[in-house]
Amino acid sequence: MQKVVRFANKNGVPITPRGAATGQTGGGVPANGGIVIDMSAMNRIVELDADNLQVLCEPGVVHADLNAFLGKHNLFFPPDPGSTKMCTIGGMVANNSRGMRAVKYGSTGDYVLGMDVVLPTGELITTGSVDSRAVQTSSGFDLTKLMVGSEGLLGIFTLLRLKVLPKPASRGLVLAAFDRLEDSGLAVLKVFRAGLLPSAIEIMDSSAIKAANLYKPSLNLPDAEALLLFEVDGCKEAVTHDAQRVAEIVKEVTPRVEWADEPRKVAALWEGRSVVGAASGQVRPGATRVYAGEDICVPITRVPEALRGIQDIGEKYDTIVVTYGHIASGNLHAAPVIDMASEEERERVRFVADEIHQMALRLGGTVTGEHGVGMTRRAYMEQEHGGALAAMLAIKQALDPKGIMNPGKLFPDQVRQERDE
């Protein structure tokens, strides 16, 4: 790896590191040509240090494979993206992905203790203290945190040291249907105010409910303006208690609530949420769900407003937009469904995405909650970060003076042009 990077650096050849390329932003696409380094085959789980609650693995390990391995030792790696079956750990770290359980367990970055990275100039460094097996450190600049979410612009990970946790023994689920979208937000706030911390709180809007039912009629999800799924985890007794408590609290807002702590029932209820990403395209036969404006994150209190906003934008541009997401962290996945054969529709959906992104910033949010910037959201970086963007660029230039690592990503064009000049 070092040899390749040194060669590229010497000759000014762009390098694009690539995991499973399940990202939604073109992060693994070689925008300026050059070398693509596919990490898929670097997929060994190198060492499990169970007593110290950590695992060392290569970046190409698939998330589901890691958790299948850890599960045998009653451990788990908590971040849980929808693409678990195919996304790689390296990609998750590079994009600081989160997934459904972020409300309780946080982001991928919260579980990265250290890593080996080949820097853009070819040096191999270890972040998070060389030879350390500590689960925390205050020593020096936190280069691990810097590398998390760096989208392949600051180096190539070759080994990751990850924190893992004991696996919860059981899970319970509460399903609540709301006639008014706004009430769903209120229900979430009430649950938090009661001192409860579910492991996931997911929302599906009416179009997402429709899509899931079309995709799998046996789901038979209730017709509503919004559907919330609360997941609680822990020991069996705590799960039953918490699921009942959540159901009681939510019943103050809507009468349409059911809960379950029996694994098969839980799996059946959860299925509605798990298929919705896949099912979005079903709302319009022959059409495809595209990833555009798909990852905004707004303050929790403004989620209902954002959901309405997305619906309005869809109507304005005569485009079906299915929306679902992680309401407890304000992270919403909007899924426009278009006919890919129509050039006009492909063009129109760009405006849909732009308005969704602008709305997120207007509501005090961010254009991306967990997917990253890549090629598709560079245009918003100055608006979102202001002067901080220049500091990011200074870091980039210090580590990658020739700009070989994953060019064409994250930084807006005009910034790159200035740098080039």
Add this chain to the structure above:
Amino acid sequence: MSDNSRPLADAEREILKCPRCGQCRAVCPVFAERKDESSVARGRISLAKAMLDESFPVNREGENCISECTLCLACAANCPSGVETEKIFLAARAELADQLGISTIKRAAFHMLSRRQSLLPGLTFVASTFQDIPFSRLPEDSGLRLRFPVPGFDREHVLPTIARRPLRSQLPRQAGEGKRGTVAYFVGCYDNYMDTKAGRAAVSVLLHNGFSVSIPDGQGCCAMPMLASGVREAALPLMRRNVDAFFGSDVVLTVCASCGSALKHLYQQVFTAVGDAEYAEKAAALGERVKDLTQYLAEQGLRKPENELRVRVTFHDPCHLVRGLKVKAQPREALRSIPGLEFVEMKEADRCCGGGGSFAFSHYELAKRIGDRKAANIAASEAEVVATECPGCKLQLTDSLVRQQMPQRVRQVAELLAQAYGPIEIKSR
């Protein structure tokens, strides 16, 4: 936009439907071994698109990538966007065959199957007589292996034994006088020229269940090998002949999942793609009547066999059965109906065995690796017999088990059923 006369142009809509989510990476048996984007549906679709818009040339490199696929349909079955990958891959193969041609061996075999069918019984007789010279027989008639090296073939590879007389020349046009009605039987090449015991077992099972069986003349190869190789001009005459042969049959049964899947879905798709509206319509009508043997018996009520078979059996779902014909429970029910038989489910029963028709010959190294995973799952199930419902899978599973020196034997479901029903007379032609 693209040139409409090109096979790939017809698949353009499917190509555009792929949102590149990468879900196929989780299920592709080839990708699991290769870990390379060019060996998974998403990569192949990107390549097909590039060939279509001419940003990548139609060349051998592209052919390697497109052909390195068992057509197991796992990607399509798990595709959130419902992309019909088979349509894209077959169109891409047709495009490649049109522009680059195919190997001499394939060309000769296809010519024989498609245009010189009448010579085949004589040829198989000769081949059957002399097969013991270049090949040694494996125990229990499980197949043949080359005695000496031949370029292009792996000596390790288990090949099928060739029958002395094709099954169709042994069977009458109409067998039995069952009271439950007449069903038509599509024999398929493998059971016709090689594993005639399995093909005969299917007829015997139907007779035992009170059906009379019609075996129409004129039927031949299902054309799947030609379609999979992209040689539509060799496939079309065969397809038309089969459509005509089964015209008027109320129900057409098969114990070869690949034949069944081709008859049920591909015929209509390909006739439509080449603009043959008349046969597209006929093929659609035929498709509705095509069923797997166990599927039909489950619908009609399977007669419980009397004889005991004290054996532990697992079932391997052929890709074209479980995803092509969408049949999963029925063969298991049929096996469970056999007194004394203990059915055990293996892990990843519906994962491809690595056969993929000629894939196992053209990509033997990969087929072996995919087959090894299947063999490990079979071993873990502790079954003594692996049942399946496709001769191609039977051959590939046998290859994997023999190579691993495992004692398990592979049988078609019909063979086990026929054994449990006991002998029944089938009049000769």
